[in-house]
Amino acid sequence: MADTWDLFVLEYARSHQQPWVDLISGMYEDGKVDLPFSFMLAQQGDRNVLIDTGFMQGEGSSGFSEKFGVPNWVSPVRMLEEVGVSADAVTDIVITHAHFDHMGSVGEFPNANLIIQKSELLTWYEAIALPKRFGYLTAIIDPDNLKTALEASIEHRVTLVDGDKDNVLPGLHVRLGSGHTVGQQFVIVETGRGRLVVSGDCVYSRMQITGRDNDGVYIPLNNATGCVWDQLKTIDKINTEIGGDQERLIVLHDIDRWPGLPLVKEVEGFKIVKAG
């Protein structure tokens, strides 16, 4: 099939004992989870495309991520090297949204074109300029990532997408999915096993789509800067895109760590799986 991609999930970090209710609305009785963090690699011909980048820690990093105490981490750059992709060889990065755990290592890929919603990047420039009393909005935005994006803009390496767009790269489509952030996008990738949807942080759990006890009532997030109305419309947009088939949805923070997808490699306990 023309314009299909090989698509991989690369896990690179895991939090420890995060309360579910901090993530998803109403989950007061559901305890705590070790939440996985991941990004994706899509390959087609000479193109190595990332969907999100993960974040850096330690030497050479901004130190931003350390504030959040994510105890288990392997460099996303190393995870890519484990599948034979050097940072220099990354051609494009589709950024679902600008939270540090999705955009935090964007500075590690000097040749990549960044593809992000115009409303995502510009609202964060606006929000970060607000007085400190608005700090809740930008608590998980690393200012260094915004600086990196501006530098990339000056180098003409940024594509600002305005809403839904097919074929931002051949066989790779983006959809505005406001709610978790203003300009959050989710990504549709044409693969050998059909169209797959990468959630971004539109959902943390499939249950947000199927509803509690499969009652079919969508469940909003508890860590969003956008409104519940937008979040539920976004969940509906994803549900429509997958036609109710959960096998076609890749959740980046999948607490079950992508069951059913073939394992390519395990690196220090972190999985690389083939999604399509």
Ligand SMILES: [Zn+2]
């Ligand atoms: Zn997020």
